Amino acid sequence: MSAAVPPPSRDRARAVIRRGTVLSTIALLGIAGVYVLAAAFTPIEARQGVAQKIFYLHVPAAWSALLAFSLVGIVSVLYLWLEDPRLDRFAASSAEVGVVFAAVMLTTGPIWAKPIWGTWWTWDARLTLTLFLFFLFVGYLSLRGALHDRRERARFSAVVGIMGLVLVPFVHLSVYLFRTLHPQPIVLKPSAPSLPWEMLRTLLVSTLMFTLLYVGLVTLRYGIGLAAEAREAHDAG
Amino acid sequence: MPAEPPANGGYAVAAYAVAAFVLLFYFVSLLRKARK
Numbered sequence: 001m002s003a004a005v006p007p008p009s010r011d012r013a014r015a016v017i018r019r020g021t022v023l024s025t026i027a028l029l030g031i032a033g034v035y036v037l038a039a040a041f042t043p044i045e046a047r048q049g050v051a052q053k054i055f056y057l058h059v060p061a062a063w064s065a066l067l068a069f070s071l072v073g074i075v076s077v078l079y080l081w082l083e084d085p086r087l088d089r090f091a092a093s094s095a096e097v098g099v100v101f102a103a104v105m106l107t108t109g110p111i112w113a114k115p116i117w118g119t120w121w122t123w124d125a126r127l128t129l130t131l132f133l134f135f136l137f138v139g140y141l142s143l144r145g146a147l148h149d150r151r152e153r154a155r156f157s158a159v160v161g162i163m164g165l166v167l168v169p170f171v172h173l174s175v176y177l178f179r180t181l182h183p184q185p186i187v188l189k190p191s192a193p194s195l196p197w198e199m200l201r202t203l204l205v206s207t208l209m210f211t212l213l214y215v216g217l218v219t220l221r222y223g224i225g226l227a228a229e230a231r232e233a234h235d236a237g
Numbered sequence: 238m239p240a241e242p243p244a245n246g247g248y249a250v251a252a253y254a255v256a257a258f259v260l261l262f263y264f265v266s267l268l269r270k271a272r273k
Contacts (some may be wrong), residue, residue, distance in 0.1 A: 020267075024264055028260065028261070028264065031257075031260070035253060035257075046240075046242055048242070048243070049242035049244065049245045050242070050244075050248075050249045051243075051245040051249050053249045053253075054248065054249055054252040054253075057252060057253065057256045058252070100259060100260070100263045103259055104256045104260065107252070107255045107256070107259070108252040108255065108256055111248050111255065112248065112252065114248060115243065217263070217264065217267065220267050220268075221267060223271065224267065224270050224271050
């Protein structure tokens with residue numbers, strides 16, 4: 001099944017870029033507010049000290065990265081079924097933004113681990129699987145860059161995107177499935193969140209702002225994809 | 238008397254700075270691409 005979608009117009013691309021820019025700016029200002037909230041209005045954890053506050057960035061970045069990669073996988077399944085180029089464009093945008101959030105997760109994690117665990121990195125299940133997921137999506141973006149035929153690029157990268165989706169639950173459940181140093185989930189778990197309210201509030205606000213930033217950056221990146229296709233269609237004739 | 242929390246604020250400052258740098262760098266690079 002293939003959807004007949006006309007080439008995007010430049011005006012539409014501009015409107016999407018504008019929407020993405022506004023949303024991203026609001027989210028970045030919100031994250032600046034989270035910095036103030038975490039630094040000045042959230043208590044210091046007694047055993048871990050100020051380094052525990054890294055958690056308010058690391059966890060939302062991890063959430064956004066896993067959300068981004070999951071949506072790439074789901075949309076890739078839909079693309080293989082419907083062959084709608086909009087789905088492929090969204091998958092490419094979400095994968096790129098997911099890699100950026102994964103980079104934040106994979107840099108803030110070791111900076112927290114050094115004072116708390118005494119080491120920057122350990123090859124335990126959660127950390128290793130997360131690193132594999134990051135590399136898989138770096139490979140996904142490299143694959144997209146290497147293929148020039150649009151339909152071939154969309155089909156091949158959809159298969160890689162689905163592989164990423166398969167890995168996501170293992171990343172989340174790895175702390176239950178394997179013996180690992182990484183802390184267990186304290187919010188996304190069957191029982192109630194085990195955090196004092198002031199800390200939970202900062203975490204929730206940060207997660208909301210990171211999710212908004214995900215939406216904003218994907219919209220902006222999607223608009224850039226639309227503009228490039230509109231330019232190609234215009235040049236072709 | 239409860240023990241004082243460890244003094245490790247430098248790590249938090251470093252993590253917050255790295256996160257801000259990565260996110261702003263990507264946002265600005267997208268804005269530059271959008272202008273082309």
